[in-house]
Amino acid sequence: MGKSRRDFIKISALGAAGIFAGSKFIMAHNHKVIPENLKGPWAMPQDLMRTPTYCEVCFWKCAGWTYKNDEGQIQKIIGHDDDPNSNGRFCPRGTGGVGMYYDEDRLKTPLIRVKGADGKQTFKKASWDEAFDFIQDKLEKVIKTHGPECLALFTHGSGGTYFGNLLKALGSQNITAPSYAQCRGPREVGFIATFGDGLSSPEPTDIRDTRCMVLIGSHIGENMHNGHVQEMSDAIDKGATIITVDPRFSTAASKSKFWLPIKPSTDLALLMAWMHVLIYEERYDKKYVEQYTFGFEQLKAHVKHMTPEWAYGITTIKPQVIRETAREMSYASPATIIHPGRHVTWYGDDTQRLRAVAILNALLGSWGRRGGFYIPDKAKVPGVPHPPYPKPRKTWRDAMGGKYELADLALANGVCDATVPSATMDCNIKAWIVNGTNLIETLPNRPNTLAAINALDLMVVVDTMPMEITGYADVVLPECTYLERYDSLRITQHREPTISLRMPAMKPKYDSKPAWWMAKNLAERLGKGDYFPFDSIEEELDFQLKKVGTSLEEMQRIGVKKMERAYDDLYYKDGEEVEFNTNTGKIELYSTSLEEYGFDPMPKFTAHPEPPAGYYRLIYGRAPMHTFSRTANNPNLTDLMDENTVWVNPKVAKEWGLENNQEVYLQNQDNVVSTFPIKVRVTERIRWDSVYMVHGFGHANKKLSRAFGRGASDTEMITNVMTDPIMGGTGMRGNFVTFRFNKA
Amino acid sequence: MRYAMAVDTKKCVGCSDCVVACQTENDVPIGYCRDWIVEVTDGTYPQLELEHRSERCNHCENSPCVRCCPTGASHYSDGGTVMVTKNKCIGCGACIASCPYDARYTHPKGYVDKCTFCIHRVKKGQQPACVAVCPTKCMYFGDLDDPNSEVSKVIKKRKYKTLIPEAGTKPQLYFLI
Numbered sequence: 001m002g003k004s005r006r007d008f009i010k011i012s013a014l015g016a017a018g019i020f021a022g023s024k025f026i027m028a029h030n031h032k033v034i035p036e037n038l039k040g041p042w043a044m045p046q047d048l049m050r051t052p053t054y055c056e057v058c059f060w061k062c063a064g065w066t067y068k069n070d071e072g073q074i075q076k077i078i079g080h081d082d083d084p085n086s087n088g089r090f091c092p093r094g095t096g097g098v099g100m101y102y103d104e105d106r107l108k109t110p111l112i113r114v115k116g117a118d119g120k121q122t123f124k125k126a127s128w129d130e131a132f133d134f135i136q137d138k139l140e141k142v143i144k145t146h147g148p149e150c151l152a153l154f155t156h157g158s159g160g161t162y163f164g165n166l167l168k169a170l171g172s173q174n175i176t177a178p179s180y181a182q183c184r185g186p187r188e189v190g191f192i193a194t195f196g197d198g199l200s201s202p203e204p205t206d207i208r209d210t211r212c213m214v215l216i217g218s219h220i221g222e223n224m225h226n227g228h229v230q231e232m233s234d235a236i237d238k239g240a241t242i243i244t245v246d247p248r249f250s251t252a253a254s255k256s257k258f259w260l261p262i263k264p265s266t267d268l269a270l271l272m273a274w275m276h277v278l279i280y281e282e283r284y285d286k287k288y289v290e291q292y293t294f295g296f297e298q299l300k301a302h303v304k305h306m307t308p309e310w311a312y313g314i315t316t317i318k319p320q321v322i323r324e325t326a327r328e329m330s331y332a333s334p335a336t337i338i339h340p341g342r343h344v345t346w347y348g349d350d351t352q353r354l355r356a357v358a359i360l361n362a363l364l365g366s367w368g369r370r371g372g373f374y375i376p377d378k379a380k381v382p383g384v385p386h387p388p389y390p391k392p393r394k395t396w397r398d399a400m401g402g403k404y405e406l407a408d409l410a411l412a413n414g415v416c417d418a419t420v421p422s423a424t425m426d427c428n429i430k431a432w433i434v435n436g437t438n439l440i441e442t443l444p445n446r447p448n449t450l451a452a453i454n455a456l457d458l459m460v461v462v463d464t465m466p467m468e469i470t471g472y473a474d475v476v477l478p479e480c481t482y483l484e485r486y487d488s489l490r491i492t493q494h495r496e497p498t499i500s501l502r503m504p505a506m507k508p509k510y511d512s513k514p515a516w517w518m519a520k521n522l523a524e525r526l527g528k529g530d531y532f533p534f535d536s537i538e539e540e541l542d543f544q545l546k547k548v549g550t551s552l553e554e555m556q557r558i559g560v561k562k563m564e565r566a567y568d569d570l571y572y573k574d575g576e577e578v579e580f581n582t583n584t585g586k587i588e589l590y591s592t593s594l595e596e597y598g599f600d601p602m603p604k605f606t607a608h609p610e611p612p613a614g615y616y617r618l619i620y621g622r623a624p625m626h627t628f629s630r631t632a633n634n635p636n637l638t639d640l641m642d643e644n645t646v647w648v649n650p651k652v653a654k655e656w657g658l659e660n661n662q663e664v665y666l667q668n669q670d671n672v673v674s675t676f677p678i679k680v681r682v683t684e685r686i687r688w689d690s691v692y693m694v695h696g697f698g699h700a701n702k703k704l705s706r707a708f709g710r711g712a713s714d715t716e717m718i719t720n721v722m723t724d725p726i727m728g729g730t731g732m733r734g735n736f737v738t739f740r741f742n743k744a
Numbered sequence: 745m746r747y748a749m750a751v752d753t754k755k756c757v758g759c760s761d762c763v764v765a766c767q768t769e770n771d772v773p774i775g776y777c778r779d780w781i782v783e784v785t786d787g788t789y790p791q792l793e794l795e796h797r798s799e800r801c802n803h804c805e806n807s808p809c810v811r812c813c814p815t816g817a818s819h820y821s822d823g824g825t826v827m828v829t830k831n832k833c834i835g836c837g838a839c840i841a842s843c844p845y846d847a848r849y850t851h852p853k854g855y856v857d858k859c860t861f862c863i864h865r866v867k868k869g870q871q872p873a874c875v876a877v878c879p880t881k882c883m884y885f886g887d888l889d890d891p892n893s894e895v896s897k898v899i900k901k902r903k904y905k906t907l908i909p910e911a912g913t914k915p916q917l918y919f920l921i
Contacts, residue, residue: 059918076768079877092761100766221757226879233755233880249785251757254794261790624759636767639774640760649789684789 007121008204008471009113019437028312031208052080052559054490056482057093057100057159058627060200060226061490062086063498063560064094066483066505074098074505082560084227084494085202088632091224092640093626094467097172099636100481101506104704106464107478123476128513129519131475136525138458138474139170142431148172149392149660150430152415157436158487159462159479159515162532166432169531171390174418174429176410178442181729183343189406189727190354191340193591195367196581198408199424200493204376205337206570212241214325216267216357218341221251221623225342231461232261232560241332243325245270247693248619248647249685264617264690265733266315266348271356272605273311274326276303278363281323283330285365292578293362293599295590302602307442312606335371348722348731351406352603359523359603362587375570378561382547383538386531393485394450396429399604406597406730411728413443413721419452431458435515437468437478441696444718444732462515465633466703479515480494480508481723486537487516489544495570497563501547501555503539516540599726608722608734610689615653615669617690620714629696632707643711647692653682656739665740673743675700678712679721691737745863746805746888747823748873748916750895750904751798755882758783758796759855762874762883766800767846769862769873776849777858793919797884798874800830801859802907802915803846803883807841811849823887824916825863830855861885888916 054063055077063083069075077097081088090097095230110131111123126134142150148171153163156177164175180188188198207213207232232252236242242256245267253259262270263349278284289296303357308319329336338360342348366372396410404411416439419429430452443449453459453472460475470476483505490500508514520532542552550561572578579585583592595601611617625640626632646666650657658664663677676698686692697711701711722731749860758781766778779800786793803826810818810826816865817832818839828839828848835853842855851857862872870876875883886893891900895918902920909915 076765089877089881090761090765091879092759092764095761095768095877096764221759221880224759224879229757229759229879230881233882236755249792249794251790251796252794255754255757259790259792565776592892624757624761625764629811635774638762639767639777683785684787684792685785686796687789 001017004550008468009121009123009614021175027377034620044576051503052500052556053482053505053727054500055090055094055097055501055629057097058103058224059156060085060278061500062090062094062226063490063494063500064090064576067082068505074101077653080500080560082498083309083500084496084498084561085492086226087230089224089226089230093627093631093637094226095627095742096631096634096636096640097483099634100464101483103465103633103635105466105633105703106447106481106510107466107470107476107512109478111473113474115493115744120286121281128511131477132521135458135460135475135522139431139522139526142457143170146388146428146430147393148705149174149394150428151433152176152396152419152429152431153433153435154168154412154437154439158482159519161488162516162519163200163433163435163462165531166523166526166528169386169523169528170526171392173392173395174410174415176396176412178412178437178439178465180409181407181413181440181727182444182732185345185407185411185727186350186724186729187342187344188408189351191358192408193351193355193582193588193594194358194362195587199340199492200376202227202492202494203340203342204374204493205339206371206374207337208234208242209335209339209371210235210332210672211335212243212329213337213339214243214245214329215252215256215339215558216245216271216341217248217346219246219252219621220339221255222624223342224624240616241328243328245689246691248621250621258315258321258322259330260325261687263314263316264619264687265610266364266605268349268353268356268603269306269314269605270317270322270601271353272306273308273322274301274329275299275321275356275363276306278325278330278360279303281327283327284363288334289363289574292580292587294582294584294586294588296590299359299589299602300661306605314607320567321432329360329364330336332371334366334369334657336364336366337361337372338366344613345724345729346731347608348724348729348730348734349606351726352600352723355594356603359589367434367587368578370571375567375572376495377497377565377567378493379491379497379499379548380566381489381491381499381544384544385533388594396426400728403725406593407727408510412439413730414728416443416449416452419455420448420604421455430456431460432456433454433460433462434469434473435462438463438469438629440468440472441713441715444715444721445529445714447719456559462518464512466507466701467629468701471701476519478510478512480512480678484508484512485514485516486541487514489541497565498560499545499555499563500560501552503556567626596725597726611736612669615738617733618668618717618729618735618737619686619690619692619733621692625692626694626696629699632696632699632710633704635706638706643679644694644697645679645711647683647686648683649686649688651688653680653689658682658739666712666717666737667740668719668720669736672717672719672739673699674712674716674739675742676712745823745865746916747825748801748886748888748895748899749800749861749872749899750884750898750918750920752882752884752898752902753795753797754920755880756796756798757797759879761879762798765873765877766859769865770860772857772906776851778857797846797919799847799907800917802845802857802913802917803861805914805916806885806912808842808844808911808913812838812842814838822863825861827863828856828858832876839864844908844913845915859864878885
């Protein structure tokens with residue numbers, strides 16, 4: 001990074017020697033910063049001991065109550081009994097969410113990158129006015145020189161709504177979240193291609209009433225997808241069969257009747273063999289398949305030779321086990337779930353693997369059936385009125401040369417690629433706003449991310465913590481935590497539609513501010529105030545709530561409100577006519593839309609590269625007490641787990657002479673060596689051809705005092721990306737690591 | 745009345761929610777805990793077993809900690825719970841040494857602290873914080889003398905074990921297996 005325009009800055013206050021590069025802009029504007037809290041009917045009820053919120057520690061967004069102690073300080077957060085996502089029980093991260101508020105390493109003031117006389121780049125503390133002046137000036141220049149289409153937003157969290165509104169108002173559609181192309185995107189596309197509908201969140205898996213659930217690498221219980229963890233526990237109580245496919249003996253595997261310790265990267269062969277058994281043993285749901293599906297005969301011919309014996313050679317799962325598990329699924333059907341999982345960007349053929357998952361569910365007749373997938377519903381709440389958005393002349397898609405047209409949302413890696421200057425792509429993205437997502441630890445192929453960042457004219461980072469991404473920003477805006485702000489209503493799908501309110505329990509600490517207020521201020525300055533028609537978010541919320549028969553005042557008291565379902569049944573009625581949103585109006589076992597775009601209409605197994613001698617496939621996953629890299633410094637959660645370890649099979653450990661707690665460096669196939677060492681955990685729970693580590697550790701910013709240098713970063717090791725040709729997802733499980741005993 | 749707790753190891757996923765919920769409920773300082781998770785792996789790949797247990801004070805009927813406390817700070821209380829009276833505790837640590845379950849720690853304020861079965865909540869008709877928060881609902885709390893309590897019913901129905909029974913402490917924390 002020696003020559004880079006943008007050196008990584010460890011968030012720090014600047015000494016007096018620094019020159020404030022932004023100062024010349026301050027004179028240019030006369031805007032007053034909009035006051036943050038209105039006095040009046042919705043003044044914050046500081047006296048309340050209990051205020052409603054919904055959690056921001058992960059995407060599940062459980063609704064709960066923030067409780068204060070006698071000193072008026074936040075003491076605990078407890079789930080809301082009426083909330084279908086949590087049923088009154090928060091997970092460890094939600095319970096430990098108090099640590100986000102108390103973390104003394106939080107971002108405290110706006111910061112602006114400046115260059116000292118010695119050429120050293122540092123951050124200077126700034127007022128909000130100075131920070132907004134700086135951003136306004138840079139954005140106006142970028143828009144004038146390159147057009148508004150060259151702005152992009154990366155977001156994960158509530159602030160995305162407001163900054164998204166700002167970007168669309170300015171004329172850009174480059175709004176993206178790594179939760180799509182680095183996570184669940186292939187699943188959505190695979191299910192849309194099959195059923196005409198994606199899964200969204202929380203996934204409408206009817207786990208509560210299932211009699212058989214199949215997990216393909218999904219580690220419910222280690223991923224704390226709260227409602228799913230709860231319902232799996234209920235299902236276990238009721239004697240449901242759990243079948244887990246995983247090269248690692250996961251927690252879920254330990255609760256399962258069948259654990260299939262599959263050879264990594266071969267899941268698709270197993271799924272195809274299961275189809276073969278269901279079809280050729282005539283164990284599929286004949287009536288359902290006949291009434292609702294398209295392409296059964298083609299599928300039958302397609303899987304004819306994909307026998308369990310064929311799959312055995314590929315997957316190492318014995319033919320009788322494949323048959324036995326397929327029969328279990330069939331006995332329980334339609335109350336059988338082949339769980340779609342969530343993080344599914346593994347090998348680049350992920351849309352096809354998820355197609356296979358969808359097809360299996362269709363053969364078992366579980367889509368729209370009790371114990372399979374229920375029909376979710378979502379409250380209809382009118383949006384905030386605003387003028388029509390201008391139509392951008394181009395978007396990130398134009399830089400893709402016609403690829404990934406089936407992606408139903410923007411690709412974070414696509415926007416990143418569209419930022420890197422290239423001779424072959426029509427690139428033009430010049431400014432990023434990054435809200436609540438640590439792209440350094442989120443996007444694979446870090447050198448590419450850094451190249452894109454280096455090509456920017458402006459990067460604004462909005463976060464609560466000094467995550468690594470803040471070190472590359474031109475301006476850092478400190479957001480207050482979810483316990484200190486209002487946000488848009490939570491309107492998520494479930495069996496029963498609900499709306500939930502988040503309101504502040506405390507005033508923002510330090511000089512942090514809510515994202516709504518930041519976006520509104522920037523919109524006013526950039527002449528787009530019309531798109532934020534209300535003076536405060538309280539007014540905006542009250543306007544929306546009154547349209548659905550409640551009010552901000554009522555929601556402050558009740559937190560969660562249940563609404564009426566539009567479609568009265570959770571499941572299809574027996575023999576009900578259903579029109580699916582596909583070309584044929586049927587569930588497409590044979591996908592006409594994939595065929596139209598030149599892709600295989602039915603999934604095919606292809607072999608993926610295997611680790612060379614002395615290397616092990618890097619598998620990563622979640623720990624129940626952490627969310628990605630964002631909780632790694634939370635005092636309550638680091639108390640539960642403060643570093644990751646690399647799981648090594650005892651045979652491998654013996655070969656290398658590795659012992660428990662010994663520190664090693666990891667080196668991948670591209671000779672990238674981990675910045676920090678990681679402790680070895682010798683365990684039978686991992687296959688000999690793989691190693692496993694929990695994602696989100698190995699932080700490199702010293703300002704994260706509890707997280708710095710604790711464990712290693714899996715993302716750093718992921719430099720080989722296997723891109724899904726259908727929707728552009730970044731397959732990340734094709735990286736192989738070996739051990740080094742010293743760094744040099 | 746005999747308060748007891750049962751933990752279903754078939755459902756516990758070892759997420760530590762009970763630990764953090766106890767800390768925030770009872771103002772346990774960060775770095776200390778009144779309950780904790782134990783994970784035990786057994787076997788060789790791929791013939792494996794894994795057990796998760798949420799552990800805490802066993803509120804023993806025959807408690808070595810009560811017996812050895814020189815000041816009477818450690819004592820039996822409502823429903824057979826074992827409690828520590830803070831202002832009688834001199835922090836000598838005899839109870840910590842005597843506990844076979846390592847369930848006690850010295851609070852930075854100088855007294856010995858441990859699980860109380862959240863008796864302040866129980867008296868209000870609530871469940872202990874760990875039981876109330878558990879996403880897998882793997883914990884059952886109640887009165888063993890009441891045959892209709894959840895904990896009585898589940899112990900009657902399921903196979904269970906206690907920890908270190910050979911210590912003769914008559915522990916009241918049951919693990920369903």
